[in-house]
Amino acid sequence: MTTDVVAVTRDTGFKDIAAAMRRWKVTALPVVEGEGRVVGMVSEADLIPKEEFHERGPGMIEQMRRLADTAKAGSVRAGELMTSPAVTVGPEASLPEAARLMAVRHVKRLPVVDGSGTLRGIVSRSDLLKVFLRPDGELAAEIRHTVVERLFPLSHGAVEVTVAHGVATLTGQVRDERLIPVAEQLAHAVEGIVDVRCLLRAPTAA
Numbered sequence: 001m002t003t004d005v006v007a008v009t010r011d012t013g014f015k016d017i018a019a020a021m022r023r024w025k026v027t028a029l030p031v032v033e034g035e036g037r038v039v040g041m042v043s044e045a046d047l048i049p050k051e052e053f054h055e056r057g058p059g060m061i062e063q064m065r066r067l068a069d070t071a072k073a074g075s076v077r078a079g080e081l082m083t084s085p086a087v088t089v090g091p092e093a094s095l096p097e098a099a100r101l102m103a104v105r106h107v108k109r110l111p112v113v114d115g116s117g118t119l120r121g122i123v124s125r126s127d128l129l130k131v132f133l134r135p136d137g138e139l140a141a142e143i144r145h146t147v148v149e150r151l152f153p154l155s156h157g158a159v160e161v162t163v164a165h166g167v168a169t170l171t172g173q174v175r176d177e178r179l180i181p182v183a184e185q186l187a188h189a190v191e192g193i194v195d196v197r198c199l200l201r202a203p204t205a206a
Helices: 014-024 044-056 058-063 067-073 095-105 125-133 136-151 177-188
Strands: 028-033 037-043 109-113 119-124 159-164 167-173 195-201
Touching: 014 028, 014 044, 028 119, 037 044, 037 109, 095 109, 095 125, 119 125, 136 159, 136 167, 136 177, 167 177, 177 195
Parallel strands: 167 195
Antiparallel strands: 028 037, 109 119, 159 167
16 A cells, blocks of 8 residues: 555645645545544546536536536535545455455545544555566565465475466475465465466375
8 A cells, every 4th residue: 555645634625636636646535534534535536527517507507417416516625525435445455355345346546544444545556556566586486485385394395386477386296285275375365466376286195
């Protein structure tokens, strides 16, 4: 997540919201109150009806498709424009969980809040994609250290881990075949891994 977050309050005006979005190159801003508790999100989509209002003129209001948009066209403060409650995640949420929530709720940015709802950071779609830019060698080293060596302390030397274009391949023999599915699952959980080919096997009985 990004911890240096730009936020607005309920009283922040329309022009200040638009200026902040432009300056910081973001499409949505958290709306906070008190000690930083998130109460909503204001996005570009919330500002657009205002422009539609000016283009169509007061006599065209009845032609606007949605009543909610009509109301927002007359709004001038973040508290009136925002979508509330905001869709948020906790600091402990994994990247796949955040990505799934973004997809289900159709949002591009997720405020990260603590147990009291206080803003601690924000996760954007670009943050989720960054993990897939990790070098293959770095991913292979992490799988070897955090998965293979820990699950198979006696036979990890017989396991080969390679990663190509984010796809991990595990080959070799391990002593406890019951841990093979666990190894595959844990390798999948490494941030930046796209897929896993688990070819581990137990020694063949003589």
